Amino acid sequence: MALVNGRFSVPARLGLALLFFFALDALAFRTGWYVSILEPNSTAGFLETYLNIEKQRPTGRYRQVLTVGDSRMGLKTRIANVLTGSTGCSFGTISVPGTTPRCWYYMLRDVDPDCDRYAAILVPLDSFDDRSWENQADRELDINYLTPLLRVGDLPRFVLSYPSWPNRAHAAGAVLCKGLAYQHDFQAFLEHPRTRLEYVRLQEAHAREWYYNAVWERHNLAGMSVDWKTKTVALPDWLEPGKRREIEHELLDDPPPDSAEFARYRRQWLGAILDRYRGSRTRFIFFRLPRGPVVRPDPPPPDPSSTVREFAAAGRIILLPADTFDSLERPELFGDALHVNEEGGYQFSMMLAGEVSRVLASAPGAR
């Protein structure tokens, strides 16, 4: 096999072809142009909307406080910011349903590239223990969320954070060949280009207002009760069967087990977030979310060597007492097994804003 022959050089031509291909891919998908027309309701588009709202949020003379988290994060920034005059804090959020610590790392890098924008970043957790049913390290959804945020330099860290080879291949594709990751979105765009552009324009004009003023579930679970002996749950009539099963599962099934994998995952990604901010004046405040409308009477004993407790012991984070929001664990404040309702969000936001203000005021060196 002669790879170079006269004016024909196989390596040179194939190398050039790959270079041109990556240039085309970068031109279309790394310049920000395509991200600006992503389907707003896609996972990546949804996340981009949140990040854009936060990046465009004006910062005034108040302390900037940002929350990460998933759909369980009950902070309504509209409520918390009503108290800005007394708390001295202005709240923003990039809590996106379905995101995990791995996503938060890249999201924070995007909204705060120099690690100097926020006085505090709030990290909500389901539990201070490393308990989980799911192996979040292999969560494929993260790739869909993060495609627009990944750079070529992220290749080793991001790809190797997935334990399974199929997901590693998928992750590598999202880092190297953006077009591959956007393929479905691009084909959907080709199907209805005008509708997409119109929807994107509407989102750009109104997304901030829509998200900021969104009204959450107004129903509540008042009247709910649990007989722990017979393991039966009485629930309000309005609740649909799916949500009933979800509540029964949360309350009556075994709690998630201690997971070494989950501990490793948390240490890796929460640790990476903290490492990025090492030396900055940004404080990290971790807290436990209200656990649910009713709490099981025999919770597993706390693990003193869990990831977040170790971070707290090392002085890397401020850990609010686990019972800070226990008073909100009432059926009237929940709309389902896991999420606070409109009223719960209101009360949670007021309490959190007060706690953050108090903690920052007493924290040495806080901005």
Add this chain to the structure above:
Amino acid sequence: MLFHTPQFFAFFLVVLALFYSLPRSASRWILLAASYFFYMCWNAKFVLLIIALTAIDYTAAMWMRRLPTGGKRKAALAMSLAANIGFLGFFKYYNFLAGNLAWALARPFDAFALHIILPMGISFHTFQSMSYVIDVYRGEQEVITDVVDYALYIAFFPQLVAGPIVRARHFFADLYHWRAPGAREILRGTLLVVFGLLKKLAIADQFARIADAFFRDPAAHPGYLAAWSGVIAFSLQIFFDFSGYTDMAIGLAQILGFHFPENFRRPYLARSITEFWRRWHISLSTWLRDYLYIPLGGNRHGRWQTYRNLLLTMLLGGLWHGASWNFVIWGGYHGALLSVERLLGIRERKRWSFLDPLRVALTFALASISWVFFRAATLHDSLYILRRLFSGPHGHILWWHWQLWFVLAVLVLAVLEESRGWFERLPDAPAWVYASAIAVFLFCLELIGFTGRAVPFVYFQF
């Protein structure tokens, strides 16, 4: 292990590395082992069938070598043909014949049926074997005395499962006078592989989704526009699927230093069905011509004999594709069209005239109508779809707008290729032109290549 899967490319890279790094004396063994491994990835047991047929045909040819003339030589040929046709007949046609027999005896359709798995590629490698043995019998092909060489000819993985059907004299000329491919050949081979992938994943599989939806339930898509768009989607699927596979096969073989014949030459630009068959699945149509049509008498015995021979050849060509009345009708339809064109004196012409675009459109429509029989699940479905093509409300086109524009762009490129031959000249073009073409192909693959569940090649079922 399909050609368009990462596993295949990993396999090919390993084969390539071994083939070029080990001594020449080992290269045939490497290719043979790789070919059997490739086949066994689909179904390990059926490799025994290929080995058995190889042994029979090899022995028959060796026998003929010792018997230059006479009845025993003919017996050797008969034994070989009986084995090939016997295996093919059993695996491919037994249930078809059993079903028809049951119908004739008013028994349940599956009264005599057996659960038979069709060995992948059996139609291709048996035809290849038969052409070798017939050529040896006719004295047109030297007997291959080395069994490894002969086994490699039958099992060579780039063409094992869906052709092209390579003639022995071409294959052994490459094998016995093998020379390492030059840089230009490797560039051409690579271009063909990427182009084949593009045809398969970005075009065929796109249209497969439309065709599958339409043919699965034609009644759910009312209107003649829906029917035509569903049928044309299949016309595009089958062409881009099969020619994409062939391009990859030719390209892979070229990188290994082998030269396969051209199998498709823009058949949808044909101005008649006669011309269509000179451009579509060329290795099969020439096989049918050389081993069936001409032995039947070809056009040497007058007009009616010619029509009969055309019809018989195409009927058997139809049956070669599959065991059902649909394929028989498909073949008969093409045979009838070829006869009508001969009757009308329609001949292939070199120069294009201003009416030719109309002729191309008509030929494409006629070919598309034939694909209805090819794709529909039953004869009843075929007739229903045919009625739908020419009657009823207009309905709506099943394609997205961008797919229409995409096909139009492909058509323009095909017309330009027909007149300018740009694609063949690409390996000779300046490096930046060649690199840009590959980059654009890869970019299109990235954006519109179908990356869901791998869709098998249509012709793998034959």
